[in-house]
Amino acid sequence: MNPFDIALFAAAIRLSVPLLLAALGELISERGGVINIGLEGMMLFGAYGAFIAAWATGSVSLGLAAGITLGLLTASIMAFVSVTLRGDQIVVGVALNLLAAGVTMFLYRLQFQGTQPTTVRMEPYAVPLLSDIPGIGPVLFDQLPLVYVAYVLGPLVAWMLFRTRGGLRVRSAGEKPEVLDSTGVNVVRVQWSGVLAAGGLAGLAGAFLSVGQVGLFAENMTAGRGFLALAAVVFGQWRPYGVVAACLVFGFTDALQLRLQSMGEVPREVWIALVVIGVAVAAAGVWRARRSGSSLRWVLLGAVLCVVAGGLGTALLPSFVLPSQFWLSLPYVLSLIALATSARGVRAPAMVGRPLPSRG
Numbered sequence: 001m002n003p004f005d006i007a008l009f010a011a012a013i014r015l016s017v018p019l020l021l022a023a024l025g026e027l028i029s030e031r032g033g034v035i036n037i038g039l040e041g042m043m044l045f046g047a048y049g050a051f052i053a054a055w056a057t058g059s060v061s062l063g064l065a066a067g068i069t070l071g072l073l074t075a076s077i078m079a080f081v082s083v084t085l086r087g088d089q090i091v092v093g094v095a096l097n098l099l100a101a102g103v104t105m106f107l108y109r110l111q112f113q114g115t116q117p118t119t120v121r122m123e124p125y126a127v128p129l130l131s132d133i134p135g136i137g138p139v140l141f142d143q144l145p146l147v148y149v150a151y152v153l154g155p156l157v158a159w160m161l162f163r164t165r166g167g168l169r170v171r172s173a174g175e176k177p178e179v180l181d182s183t184g185v186n187v188v189r190v191q192w193s194g195v196l197a198a199g200g201l202a203g204l205a206g207a208f209l210s211v212g213q214v215g216l217f218a219e220n221m222t223a224g225r226g227f228l229a230l231a232a233v234v235f236g237q238w239r240p241y242g243v244v245a246a247c248l249v250f251g252f253t254d255a256l257q258l259r260l261q262s263m264g265e266v267p268r269e270v271w272i273a274l275v276v277i278g279v280a281v282a283a284a285g286v287w288r289a290r291r292s293g294s295s296l297r298w299v300l301l302g303a304v305l306c307v308v309a310g311g312l313g314t315a316l317l318p319s320f321v322l323p324s325q326f327w328l329s330l331p332y333v334l335s336l337i338a339l340a341t342s343a344r345g346v347r348a349p350a351m352v353g354r355p356l357p358s359r360g
Contacts, residue, residue, distance in 0.1 A: 010142070038095075049207070
């Protein structure tokens with residue numbers, strides 16, 4: 001059975017959406033100088049709030065609105081402590097993640113006492129005519145409505161950051177806040193807006209997980225996706241289209257690991273894909289080295305290992321079954337590799353993670 005079919009690519013697009021929503025919001029926040037480690041907690045609160053609202057009212061729209069609202073409320077805590085009070089952004093974010101995990105678990109168990117209720121969920125929308133195109137139609141144009149919204153947001157965020165006065169202020173807050181302050185702009189307000197954007201989109205991402213995809217809530221159902229969104233921002237080099245591409249890669253890996261968990265032996269196509277990945281990594285490394293003058297040693301070493309492992313697997317086709325936990329770890333292993341390879345030579349916004357300097 002070939003794991004690389006149309007259904008896999010359609011699932012990859014769908015599974016990338018919560019990452020993309022959270023990562024685009026995080027991009028705005030980090031461009032403004034605030035790293036939002038609490039994305040995971042905001043997504044979890046959004047998922048829980050959306051489920052409760054949809055379960056109580058039977059409305060997907062109200063569920064999504066509740067998810068966004070809880071994301072905004074959580075982001076308000078983050079902004080108040082880390083921006084207004086100049087608290088440590090990492091510590092505040094970690095605290096919010098722990099708070100969300102504990103509060104949602106407690107409230108869910110208190111209300112439902114061991115049962116697993118379900119609620120309404122979002123239905124796919126097939127775009128007329130376009131969904132009938134062979135191959136790409138089912139992949140791109142027969143998806144949940146939020147999928148279309150998420151991928152429209154990518155160009156909108158790019159336009160906002162690089163073509164509007166507000167975007168210029170956000171980028172200035174993350175690079176030279178003292179210069180922005182000297183022009184009479186309230187830097188605290190700008191950073192608040194970035195954190196709230198991250199919170200609202202993270203809440204919507206969580207709502208997509210519970211109400212959009214499955215129609216239920218599970219404890220810690222975000223499963224580290226908030227941290228993957230943080231990695232996608234770095235992997236995408238703090239640029240909107242780079243973030244979109246990174247989320248697509250993570251979404252594809254997530255869809256692939258779900259497919260491979262249900263299969264027996266490692267299929268030949270996986271080994272062939274490993275060879276292709278090795279060649280692609282080598283080509284990308286050479287191109288990047290020519291542009292930046294960076295070292296090729298580690299990139300080429302990784303590419304050679306991929307090609308050798310994939311070539312041996314393709315030729316010998318070893319007959320063995322890997323545990324499901326191995327496939328489950330694929331997106332997180334990929335995020336570590338992406339961070340290790342992409343962060344070198346890439347400059348983050350100058351003020352990201354640092355509190356605003358005191359006036360006077």
